[in-house]
Amino acid sequence: MVSPLPLAVGVAVIALVALLVYGVSSTGPSRTLDGQLARGQKPAAPALDLTTLDTGAKRSLADYKGKVVLLNVWASWCVPCREESPLLQRWHQRMEPQGGTVLGVDTLDIKGDALDFIKKYKLTYPQLNDREGTSIKRLGTAQYPETFLIDRQGRVVALQRGPVDDAWMKQHVAPLLQQS
């Protein structure tokens, strides 16, 4: 018969290892979207529960259905985000008359710093906030900036993990604006 003490120690060790594995695996970013896009699929954009950056009013990604949405995850402390902002503002002005919008999602940021950033770079596109960065985890976000292109049917059609450039915008956003 197995002695109860080694058995208890064994169970405790297994439980601790399982806890460690859970902790490590639950912190890694999901790459499901990337895989689906690589296979040519257009997965439905995940439901994101966000708030407006300035007033804190509740907003959802579903509120923008019917529009071409270029969702840009950013933070005021992120250096590439600063370099990317003027390009996004230019494209927002181009998208707006064609039923599109850039949608900023500020995350893990100090609200005052984020508002200063918007003022400094004269950004006019809507700005939402994911205070703890939990909602955007559904997009597999792990670095900043990251950009997701969502069509009028609410499907993710392209993404960029890292800053976008004009060539990327011309390749992905411009054709989508032509589609009804």
Added chain:
Amino acid sequence: VKRVCLTALLLLLIAPAASLAAACPKTSLADVEDEVMCPVCGVPLGLATEAPQANRERAFIQREVEACKSKQQIKNELVAQFGDRVLALPPQKGFNFVAYLVPALVVLGGVAAVTAVALRRRRRSDERSPGASTPALAGDDAARLEADLERYDL
């Protein structure tokens, strides 16, 4: 009289400022830094020396320190900005409770294991030598010991 009035006026002006200076700051950046996390880096703020987000967070804490806020007030402000995950010790609710439960269970388990081992060893030693813990004396020795003890019996 004029000089006395002027001195009194100066004292009245200086006294509140001096008391304010004595009460402020209530805490320091270093004091707050070791109790909060850099949420993006995933490490305590004190260890995130180079990260831009950590530097912003430090600047925010410094501003709050200079505004004479207490450590708890600053931690509350940080939670309002970043959520609970900014705290180095998470609040005792939901899955976070595991962070408090596991160390307590490990300590309890350790104490139980040591106690069980000690009891088992004692039981084994008792089984090996049942009865007295010292060997019994032979008949002559016992009689001699008894006689010696009687001699010293006052």
